[in-house]
Amino acid sequence: xxxxxxxxxxxxxxxxxxxxxxxxxxxxxxxxxxxxxxxxxxxxxxxxxxxxxxxxxxxxxxxxxxxxxxxxxxxxxxxxxxxxxxxxxxxxxxxxxxxxxxxxxxxxxxxxxxxxxxxxxxxxxxxxxxxxxxxxx
Amino acid sequence: xxxxxxxxxxxxxxxxxxxxxxxxxxxxxxxxxxxxxxxxxxxxxxxxxxxxxxxxxxxxxxxxxxxxxxxxxxxxxxxxxxxxxxxxxxxxxxxxxxxxxxxxxxxxxxxxxxxxxxxxxxxxxxxxxxxxxxxxxxxxxxxxxxxxxxxxxxxxxxxxxxxxxxxxxxxxxxxxxxxxxxxxxxxxxxxxxxxxxxxxxxxxxxxxxxxxxxxxxxxxxxxxxxxxxxxxxxxxxxxxxxxxxxxxxxxxxxxxxxxxxxxxxxxxxxxxxxxxxxxxxxxxxxxxxxxxxxxxxxxxxxxxxxxxxxxxxxxxxxxxxxxxxxxxxxxxxxxxxxxxxxxxxxxxxxxxxxxxxxxxxxxxxxxxxxxxxxxxxxxxxxxxxxxxxxxxxxxxxxxxxxxxxxxxxxxxxxxxxxxxxxxxxxxxxxxxxxxxxxxxxxxxxxxxxxxxxxxxxxxxxxxxxxx
Numbered sequence: 001x002x003x004x005x006x007x008x009x010x011x012x013x014x015x016x017x018x019x020x021x022x023x024x025x026x027x028x029x030x031x032x033x034x035x036x037x038x039x040x041x042x043x044x045x046x047x048x049x050x051x052x053x054x055x056x057x058x059x060x061x062x063x064x065x066x067x068x069x070x071x072x073x074x075x076x077x078x079x080x081x082x083x084x085x086x087x088x089x090x091x092x093x094x095x096x097x098x099x100x101x102x103x104x105x106x107x108x109x110x111x112x113x114x115x116x117x118x119x120x121x122x123x124x125x126x127x128x129x130x131x132x133x134x135x136x137x
Numbered sequence: 138x139x140x141x142x143x144x145x146x147x148x149x150x151x152x153x154x155x156x157x158x159x160x161x162x163x164x165x166x167x168x169x170x171x172x173x174x175x176x177x178x179x180x181x182x183x184x185x186x187x188x189x190x191x192x193x194x195x196x197x198x199x200x201x202x203x204x205x206x207x208x209x210x211x212x213x214x215x216x217x218x219x220x221x222x223x224x225x226x227x228x229x230x231x232x233x234x235x236x237x238x239x240x241x242x243x244x245x246x247x248x249x250x251x252x253x254x255x256x257x258x259x260x261x262x263x264x265x266x267x268x269x270x271x272x273x274x275x276x277x278x279x280x281x282x283x284x285x286x287x288x289x290x291x292x293x294x295x296x297x298x299x300x301x302x303x304x305x306x307x308x309x310x311x312x313x314x315x316x317x318x319x320x321x322x323x324x325x326x327x328x329x330x331x332x333x334x335x336x337x338x339x340x341x342x343x344x345x346x347x348x349x350x351x352x353x354x355x356x357x358x359x360x361x362x363x364x365x366x367x368x369x370x371x372x373x374x375x376x377x378x379x380x381x382x383x384x385x386x387x388x389x390x391x392x393x394x395x396x397x398x399x400x401x402x403x404x405x406x407x408x409x410x411x412x413x414x415x416x417x418x419x420x421x422x423x424x425x426x427x428x429x430x431x432x433x434x435x436x437x438x439x440x441x442x443x444x445x446x447x448x449x450x451x452x453x454x455x456x457x458x459x460x461x462x463x464x465x466x467x468x469x470x471x472x473x474x475x476x477x478x479x480x481x482x483x484x485x486x487x488x489x490x491x492x493x494x495x496x497x498x499x500x501x502x503x504x505x506x507x508x509x510x511x512x513x514x515x516x517x518x519x520x521x522x523x524x525x526x527x528x529x530x531x532x533x534x535x536x537x538x539x540x541x542x543x544x545x546x547x548x549x550x551x552x553x554x555x556x557x558x559x560x561x562x563x564x565x566x567x568x569x570x571x572x573x574x575x576x577x578x579x580x581x582x583x584x585x586x587x588x589x590x591x592x593x594x595x596x597x598x599x600x601x602x603x604x
Contacts, residue, residue: 004269012508014414032269034324039506039515047218048324052270063509076405 002052003133006045011109015062018091020117022060022122037086041135042073055133056086060114066093067106086132088125090116095099109129140164142181142197142466143179146171146204146353146362149395149471152178153188154574155195158585163593164219172463173207173248178355189549198359199382201577205347205364209339210235216242217265217274222295223419226264227318228231229294229329231425234337234366236251244277250285259564261289262332263303266296268322268572279303283310284423290339294320294332312388316468337362365425367576368392370480372528374576375404379583385591389524389559390572391495391547393437393488393531395418399496400547401425406501413503419573424514424519428453431491433533437467445491450484452546453592466499481537488533488539501557516557522549530567541568561601565594 005026009019016038023035034052036044045057048086057077061069070089077085089112094103100117107115130136139159145152151171155164167187189195211234216223223242223582230237238256241249242350253261261282265275275295282291283306291314293303300316307314315338317331345351354360360369368390378384387404402529406420430439433597441449441464449460463483469472470533475481529544541564549558571593579586 001269008432012506012513014508014510014513033266034562037416039416039513045222050271051218051221052267053272054270065509086426094224 002030002032003135004032004034004052005056005058005129006016006034006036006048006054007058007060008045008048008061008080009038009060009064010040010045011061011065013065013069014038014064015060018062019060022058024124025126026058027131031129037085042069042076044072046076046082049077049082049085050080054085056088056129058088058090059099061089061093064092064095066091070107070112071110085129087112088114088116088129090118090120090125096125101113118121125129139477140195140197140337141578142195142200143281143577144200144353144357145367145573146181146360147178148205148209151177152389152570152574153181153186154182155188155192155197155590156574156578158578158582161328161585161588161592163569163571163589164482166196167191171206175208177350178356180313181353181356195389199583201363202357202360203362203367203573204345204350204353204360206350208236209256209365210260210336210363211238211256211346212236212242212260212262212336213238213246213253213256214262215248215264216246216295216540218242219324221324222264222266222321223421225325225327225329226262226294226332228327228421228424229332230262230336231322231421231427232329232369232421233281233340234363234369235334235336236427236429244274245281250281253286258289259347259360260336260339261286261291261293262336263293264295264320265297266319268297268319270296270298272296272302275299276302276306276599278304279306280364283312285309286348287312289389289550290314290343292317292332292335292339294318294335295473297322308435315345325418327331327421329421337366361577361580362565364573365399365427367573368399368530369576370424370579371536371572371576371586372401372403374579374583374587379587382584382587384587385526387453387524388526388528389521389547390528390530391492392528393394393491393533393543394432395532396429396432398428398438398491399425400432400499402497402499402524404519404521405441406517406521409520410514413520415516419499420519426495428498431495433487433491434467434471436472437464437487438487440487440491444494449490452489453482456483458484475536475602485537485539485543488537488543491544496558497553497556500580502555503557504555518557520557522557522560524562525600526565527559527562528565528567529597530570531573534566535568535570540564544597559590563596563600564582564598566597567596569593
């Protein structure tokens, strides 16, 4: 059976195009993609993951407020009984030009399994997800 | 003449409507108290005698019945996440005309099971998980139901991947069940029709008998559906039309009763303004909501508790007494009939408050979201702003001198701009109580039912849309 993943754009962020691309790419790569769309709250991601039995949540944030929007997502997953959930985050996560290594550290400390800068090829993310879910490609 | 007798075995009254389908005419209506304990036919015969007095002797080619007697169809809805499958299950049950006694989410506990048993439902609706999604929860709940509630019929409308195992669990314990397609096959996608159908079948096969209505069933050859389902059917046919005859387009029915205020909306409810993002669970095309705390008699006190004296008083021009006292009195005297001018204006104020609040809960909400890219609007629920027709029914409207005013309490208000209630619709009144009867007729003869509705619903006031 295909592995189910939840994708969406977090917070007061309306960037719909990148999210569509992710939907397309991960579907092509053999995942069952549940796309909750833009303007999604942490609770929306978690509810969707519970109901669909998802194994990973891929959070997009394009408008620079990712840090505020993503804080506490790991803890909420723990609380909702999703302690095994694989959490990815990617996009323009912070305002301005900051050193990506520092940004990555910050989000890893928040409990995300992987953090992606805007210039990562999507094939890399697909490969990572296969690895992290223990799937054979 | 092709005379059909429609019977509504209501909680208080058994209402009869005699209809001539060839001439598209309502021949007469009559009602008498419903008699569940003494035998349902006693009240029916009394009402029939009254009817025959009006119409003269009639040969009925068919008798059709709906029922909300003996508490109506009482259901419990069970799902996984409260805003997702539990909500979807609730909407399916409401759409089938049920009284939803409770909604449960996540894994049921012993305490939940005790509560459900104490509530004495007629039927359980078990959902949980999208297709291919979570199975653990629904399996846990099915096992608990099989163990502790095995005497209740269950409609299963959850994750299809759990279906085989649930069937095994129920077979082993001899639970009477019916499995249908998932109420939420994919996330936020609602599919209530198969569950609605199954609920209706179970209602026909098992529940009518269990409620001591089988005498009536023998007489009329089957009670077709719960009364609210008949109203929803009528509304759907009136809105969408039939194969041969066009309908009147999207509409809303507001039914203000003694115990509840029901709102039915037929239409997609898509955003009517550009650039609005629609969030949340998909809305049912034919949506019914029931407000158990907003009613004119049995629920008058809870209406006061919810609304408060000031909110009710807003609709009263002159009233010296205590709103609370009056509501207590109405709750105690269920058969109270408004006689004086004072009584009538209080009834109207109460009706307006019920309509206003029920619409606030039924209609969708739009919220402004400020983002670095500017202002966005996000909508949850149905957008009813452009609805052209609102139909009012229920005792308070039928007996009021200004029913339109009561119905218009459910319109959009500038002081509550985020509520997507209808802006300025035409108002129709079901003055001769025909909606549920014609919902029954629509099952057999949709064209006839549609023509009769167009003829007998009275247009009380025009809105901004003109004819």
